[in-house]
Amino acid sequence: MEDMKSKNANLPRYLYVASVVVLIVGLLSAGVVYYFAADGGNHGLGYNVVGGSAYAAGESKAYLRDMEMYGGTSGRLIGGFNQWLASLWHGKRLAYVLAISAAVISYVCFWVARDLELFATGETNGG
Structure with missing residues:
Protein backbone atom coordinates (compact mmCIF):
# COMPACT_ATOMS: atom_id res chain seq x y z
CA MET A 1 0.00 0.00 0.00
CA GLY A 40 5.00 28.91 -50.05
CA GLY A 41 4.04 29.50 -53.62
CA ASN A 42 1.00 28.15 -55.34
CA HIS A 43 1.54 24.42 -55.22
CA GLY A 44 -1.56 22.62 -56.42
CA LEU A 45 -2.54 19.58 -54.40
CA GLY A 46 -3.14 17.66 -57.59
CA TYR A 47 -5.70 17.30 -60.30
CA ASN A 48 -9.27 16.12 -60.21
CA VAL A 49 -10.95 14.51 -63.16
CA VAL A 50 -14.58 15.55 -63.57
CA GLY A 51 -16.60 14.50 -66.59
CA GLY A 52 -13.48 13.40 -68.48
CA SER A 53 -11.71 16.75 -67.96
CA ALA A 54 -8.75 17.28 -65.62
CA TYR A 55 -8.87 20.36 -63.39
CA ALA A 56 -6.28 21.70 -60.99
CA ALA A 57 -7.74 20.98 -57.56
CA GLY A 58 -9.76 23.96 -56.41
CA GLU A 59 -8.30 26.46 -58.83
CA SER A 60 -10.63 26.71 -61.80
CA LYS A 61 -14.14 28.10 -62.05
CA ALA A 62 -15.22 25.07 -64.07
CA TYR A 63 -14.06 22.74 -61.30
CA LEU A 64 -15.95 24.72 -58.67
CA ARG A 65 -19.06 24.79 -60.86
CA ASP A 66 -18.90 21.04 -61.42
CA MET A 67 -18.36 20.42 -57.71
CA GLU A 68 -21.42 22.50 -56.90
CA MET A 69 -23.46 20.81 -59.63
CA TYR A 70 -22.65 17.27 -58.42
CA GLY A 71 -22.48 17.87 -54.67
CA GLY A 72 -24.42 21.07 -54.13
CA THR A 73 -23.15 23.97 -52.09
CA SER A 74 -22.25 21.66 -49.22
CA GLY A 75 -20.17 19.48 -51.57
CA ARG A 76 -18.23 22.53 -52.75
CA LEU A 77 -17.68 23.71 -49.16
CA ILE A 78 -16.60 20.26 -47.99
CA GLY A 79 -14.20 20.00 -50.94
CA GLY A 80 -12.68 23.37 -50.04
CA PHE A 81 -12.36 22.39 -46.37
CA ASN A 82 -10.74 19.09 -47.37
CA GLN A 83 -8.17 20.94 -49.51
CA TRP A 84 -7.42 23.35 -46.67
CA LEU A 85 -7.00 20.48 -44.22
CA ALA A 86 -4.66 18.67 -46.62
CA SER A 87 -2.58 21.84 -47.02
CA LEU A 88 -1.79 21.85 -43.28
CA TRP A 89 0.51 18.84 -43.67
CA HIS A 90 3.01 20.49 -46.04
CA GLY A 91 5.69 23.14 -45.78
CA LYS A 92 5.66 25.92 -43.26
CA ARG A 93 2.05 25.25 -42.27
Whole structure:
Protein backbone atom coordinates (compact mmCIF):
# COMPACT_ATOMS: atom_id res chain seq x y z
CA MET A 1 0.00 0.00 0.00
CA GLU A 2 2.80 2.38 0.90
CA ASP A 3 4.64 1.51 -2.33
CA MET A 4 1.56 2.53 -4.36
CA LYS A 5 1.37 5.91 -2.62
CA SER A 6 5.02 6.65 -3.40
CA LYS A 7 4.45 5.77 -7.07
CA ASN A 8 1.43 8.06 -7.19
CA ALA A 9 3.38 10.81 -5.45
CA ASN A 10 5.95 10.77 -8.27
CA LEU A 11 3.34 10.96 -11.03
CA PRO A 12 2.99 14.78 -11.03
CA ARG A 13 6.77 15.13 -11.22
CA TYR A 14 6.89 12.79 -14.23
CA LEU A 15 4.08 14.73 -15.89
CA TYR A 16 5.91 18.03 -15.33
CA VAL A 17 9.02 16.53 -16.94
CA ALA A 18 6.92 15.16 -19.81
CA SER A 19 5.36 18.59 -20.28
CA VAL A 20 8.77 20.25 -20.62
CA VAL A 21 10.13 17.51 -22.90
CA VAL A 22 7.09 17.64 -25.21
CA LEU A 23 7.32 21.42 -25.43
CA ILE A 24 11.05 21.47 -26.17
CA VAL A 25 11.00 18.62 -28.68
CA GLY A 26 7.86 19.94 -30.37
CA LEU A 27 9.17 23.47 -30.75
CA LEU A 28 12.57 22.27 -31.97
CA SER A 29 10.85 20.00 -34.49
CA ALA A 30 8.65 22.86 -35.65
CA GLY A 31 11.72 25.06 -36.03
CA VAL A 32 13.54 22.45 -38.11
CA VAL A 33 10.49 21.91 -40.34
CA TYR A 34 10.04 25.67 -40.76
CA TYR A 35 13.70 26.16 -41.62
CA PHE A 36 13.79 23.42 -44.24
CA ALA A 37 10.30 23.96 -45.67
CA ALA A 38 10.01 25.28 -49.18
CA ASP A 39 8.78 28.82 -49.55
CA GLY A 40 5.00 28.91 -50.05
CA GLY A 41 4.04 29.50 -53.62
CA ASN A 42 1.00 28.15 -55.34
CA HIS A 43 1.54 24.42 -55.22
CA GLY A 44 -1.56 22.62 -56.42
CA LEU A 45 -2.54 19.58 -54.40
CA GLY A 46 -3.14 17.66 -57.59
CA TYR A 47 -5.70 17.30 -60.30
CA ASN A 48 -9.27 16.12 -60.21
CA VAL A 49 -10.95 14.51 -63.16
CA VAL A 50 -14.58 15.55 -63.57
CA GLY A 51 -16.60 14.50 -66.59
CA GLY A 52 -13.48 13.40 -68.48
CA SER A 53 -11.71 16.75 -67.96
CA ALA A 54 -8.75 17.28 -65.62
CA TYR A 55 -8.87 20.36 -63.39
CA ALA A 56 -6.28 21.70 -60.99
CA ALA A 57 -7.74 20.98 -57.56
CA GLY A 58 -9.76 23.96 -56.41
CA GLU A 59 -8.30 26.46 -58.83
CA SER A 60 -10.63 26.71 -61.80
CA LYS A 61 -14.14 28.10 -62.05
CA ALA A 62 -15.22 25.07 -64.07
CA TYR A 63 -14.06 22.74 -61.30
CA LEU A 64 -15.95 24.72 -58.67
CA ARG A 65 -19.06 24.79 -60.86
CA ASP A 66 -18.90 21.04 -61.42
CA MET A 67 -18.36 20.42 -57.71
CA GLU A 68 -21.42 22.50 -56.90
CA MET A 69 -23.46 20.81 -59.63
CA TYR A 70 -22.65 17.27 -58.42
CA GLY A 71 -22.48 17.87 -54.67
CA GLY A 72 -24.42 21.07 -54.13
CA THR A 73 -23.15 23.97 -52.09
CA SER A 74 -22.25 21.66 -49.22
CA GLY A 75 -20.17 19.48 -51.57
CA ARG A 76 -18.23 22.53 -52.75
CA LEU A 77 -17.68 23.71 -49.16
CA ILE A 78 -16.60 20.26 -47.99
CA GLY A 79 -14.20 20.00 -50.94
CA GLY A 80 -12.68 23.37 -50.04
CA PHE A 81 -12.36 22.39 -46.37
CA ASN A 82 -10.74 19.09 -47.37
CA GLN A 83 -8.17 20.94 -49.51
CA TRP A 84 -7.42 23.35 -46.67
CA LEU A 85 -7.00 20.48 -44.22
CA ALA A 86 -4.66 18.67 -46.62
CA SER A 87 -2.58 21.84 -47.02
CA LEU A 88 -1.79 21.85 -43.28
CA TRP A 89 0.51 18.84 -43.67
CA HIS A 90 3.01 20.49 -46.04
CA GLY A 91 5.69 23.14 -45.78
CA LYS A 92 5.66 25.92 -43.26
CA ARG A 93 2.05 25.25 -42.27
CA LEU A 94 3.20 21.91 -40.89
CA ALA A 95 5.64 23.77 -38.64
CA TYR A 96 2.77 25.84 -37.25
CA VAL A 97 0.70 22.70 -36.66
CA LEU A 98 3.61 21.06 -34.83
CA ALA A 99 4.26 24.11 -32.64
CA ILE A 100 0.61 24.53 -31.68
CA SER A 101 0.18 20.79 -31.04
CA ALA A 102 3.27 20.69 -28.85
CA ALA A 103 2.08 23.69 -26.85
CA VAL A 104 -1.39 22.20 -26.32
CA ILE A 105 -0.10 18.75 -25.33
CA SER A 106 2.46 20.31 -23.00
CA TYR A 107 -0.22 22.45 -21.37
CA VAL A 108 -2.49 19.43 -20.86
CA CYS A 109 0.34 17.49 -19.18
CA PHE A 110 1.13 20.47 -16.96
CA TRP A 111 -2.55 20.98 -16.07
CA VAL A 112 -3.06 17.31 -15.16
CA ALA A 113 0.13 17.29 -13.04
CA ARG A 114 -0.97 20.44 -11.22
CA ASP A 115 -4.43 18.99 -10.53
CA LEU A 116 -2.91 15.74 -9.27
CA GLU A 117 -0.70 17.72 -6.90
CA LEU A 118 -3.64 19.74 -5.63
CA PHE A 119 -5.71 16.58 -5.20
CA ALA A 120 -2.91 14.90 -3.25
CA THR A 121 -2.60 17.86 -0.85
CA GLY A 122 -6.36 18.11 -0.40
CA GLU A 123 -6.73 21.58 -1.88
CA THR A 124 -9.49 22.49 -4.29
CA ASN A 125 -9.01 24.05 -7.69
CA GLY A 126 -10.79 27.37 -7.21
CA GLY A 127 -14.49 26.98 -7.08
